[in-house]
Amino acid sequence: MFTHRPYVQNGFSFMIILFLVAGITVLGIGVHQQKKAPVEVEKLVQSQTSEKQTPLGIPTTTIESVVAQTKQQLESEVRPLEKKSTTIQKTTTNTTKALTITSGNFQQLIGEITILSKAGNLIGSEHYTRLQDALDRAAKTGMESIEVQKLQKMLDALKIPQSHPAGNYQKSSPTLPQQTTETYRANNQAVFRSDPEIPHAGEIAQIPVCGNQQFLTSPVDLSKVFSVTPRGNLGPPGHTFPTEHMFFHVSAGGASTETIPLLSPADVYITLISFGHGMTQDPVDYTIWFALCRDVIGYYNHVKSLSPELEKIVAEKECRFSGESKQTRCNIETLTPIKNAVPLGAVGRLQGNFDFGIFDLRKKLLFANPARYGTRSLYIQCAFDYYEPSLKSRLYALLDRADHSCGEVAQDKPGTLQGNWFAGNAQGNSGTDWNKYLAFVKDNKNPETSVISIGGTFTDVGKWEFKATASGTINREFKDVTPDSVTYCYEATGKSGRILLAMPTTQTLKIEHQQNTCAAQFEFISPTLYSR
Structure with missing residues (x-):
């Protein structure tokens, strides 16, 4: 046995050299064929270890050790090549996508x-x-x-100029969480408004306490109105969430430059006049805010001209924010009493419609996360409900909706998919985060139709409309979707692909648009996260 040991050692050295040569050869093949090399090594292990000893008398365990080392080396060479290949492929795809617009x-x-x-x-x-x-x-x-x-x-x-505070004042607006109107006002005794839409404490003292006040006059001659769009209208990205106001249609859009008089709805206090030039197809658009009483504040939007009395207010007062200009955009704060049925301006022109909205600080709406919204959004109501009975009936009859109801703004059902969602830290009152909004709501004219209203971010801007189902995972009713570890799929006529979504928690949503149908297997690839 002793005389054979030098032979065995020399033979073993020879075998190591053979394996190294073989390893280098296989490594060259492995670099070319990537994943095939480790497979060939596995076969070599199987063939060499099928016997207890090699023809040279080397123990099979020794060969297994050498082969294992060679396999490990090959895999360490192959993995970087695979990763580099994948990276190059992704980079090429992304570059092509970034440089192309169809x-x-x-x-x-x-x-x-x-x-x-x-x-x-x-x-x-x-x-x-x-x-x-x-x-x-x-x-x-x-x-x-x-x-x-x-x-x-x-x-x-x-684009907002660097010095322009648009959106800033809204983001800092009080949301009146867990406090009464009286508490809120007691804590805000400043002589300027923290929210331009709400008078400060000194002004509030001059406005009557809310009692049985009612609107007595229609905004315009009703014979000139051919329809009223109810609240909750959807038109992403600007109206991704249900609109808070109604639209009065007085002419077909783009058909005429004529205007009709706009009247005060009762004895009110004009509190704010906002305006901007070149905002629509018409030269200038005004928004007139007015208080019926301390808690009820209404507004007319897309007013095309002002009455001489309101023009005088604008001429005599300065814009509310630094950086504003009366030649571009401006907010004028005031507290001017106006009698019932007094002309405030005119509406119509090429736009052909105007907005009418109202909020009541005594009546708070239910949202899943009130902190996302400004004061007005939390207290929106139907303006028609503040009219005297006979005129209220005539106004409701004009609503373009089968049941002639006023439409619904706050459609959130906490703990379910239904309602408004946000990407990142978007705010519902910023005026600049539209592309981060997403809503799962009912159509404002036909509540039997379910709508996914998309401001952007995870896919193209638009509305997906369909008839919801009461069971299953395809086009399921929004109120039925909860954090249940189930993936749901939505598709709509005229829309390409499908939308997959799931709710990990009551406050989070993951969603993705894919080029496939709901008949195929549901599997997320790169979902976008939204939250309440």
Whole structure:
């Protein structure tokens, strides 16, 4: 046995050299074939270990050890190559996607910027940057230069100037959580308003306490009104959440520049006049705020001109915020008593409609997370309910809804999918976070229709409308979807692909748009998170 030991050692050394050569050869193949190398090594292990001893007398355990080391080395070489290949593929795909904008996407871009421009709200830097990036890509892709230039001009007008406080005052507006109106007012005795829409304590003292006051006069001659759109209208991105006001239609949009007189609805106090130039297809748009009593505040929006009395108020007072200008945008605070049925201005022109809304600080709505909203949104009511009975009936009859009801604003059902959702730290009262809104609600004209209203973020802006089902996981009623570890699928006629969603908790939602149908297996790939 002793005389054979040198032979065995020399043979073992020889075998190690053979294995190293084989390892280098296989490594070269492995770099080329990536995953195949470890498989070949496995086969080698199986063939060499099928016997207890090799022809040279080397124990099989020794060979297994050498092969294992070679396999480990090969895998360490292959993995970086696989990772690099995947990274290159993803980078190429993302680069192609980033540099390309299709004609369909361009039409969506036109639609979003046009809607924002008509609505007249300024947009924040994040929203502006997203649209500007898309517009730049459109120009590079060779889209119609005149159309791109037109959109660029509209987009530039939407951007909030560095010094402009738009949105800031709303984000700091009191939300009246867990306190009465009296407590709120007792804690806000400043001589200026913390929220421009709500008079400060000194002004409130001059307004009558709410009792049995009623509106007595229609905003306009009702013979000029051909329909009224109920509250809860959806028109993303500007109206991704159900609208808080009604629309009075006095002419077909774009059909006429004529206007009709707008009247005060009762003895009221004008509290705020806001306006902006170039917000819609008309030269200027005004919003007139008025208090019926201390807790009830109404507003007319998209007023096209002011009465001489209100023009005098605007001329004599300064804009509320630094950076504002009467030539661009301006908020004028006032406390001016106006008698019933007095002309306040005129409505109509090319827009053809105006808004009428109201909030009552005595009546709070139910939202899943009130901290997301400003004061007005938490207390929105139906303006028609504040009219004397005979006029109230006539107004309700004009509502464009089968049951002639006023429509619903706050549709949240806490603990379920139904209602409003937000991406990130978006606020419902910011006026600049539209693209981060998402709503699962009923249609304002036909409540039998369910609507997914999308402001953007996880997929394109738009509305998915369908008839909901009372069971199963496809197009399920929103109120039935809860944190139950189930994935639900939604699809709608005229919409491409499907929407998958699930609720991990009562306050969180994950959602994803995919190019597939609800008939295929449900599986998330890259969902977006929303919260209440």
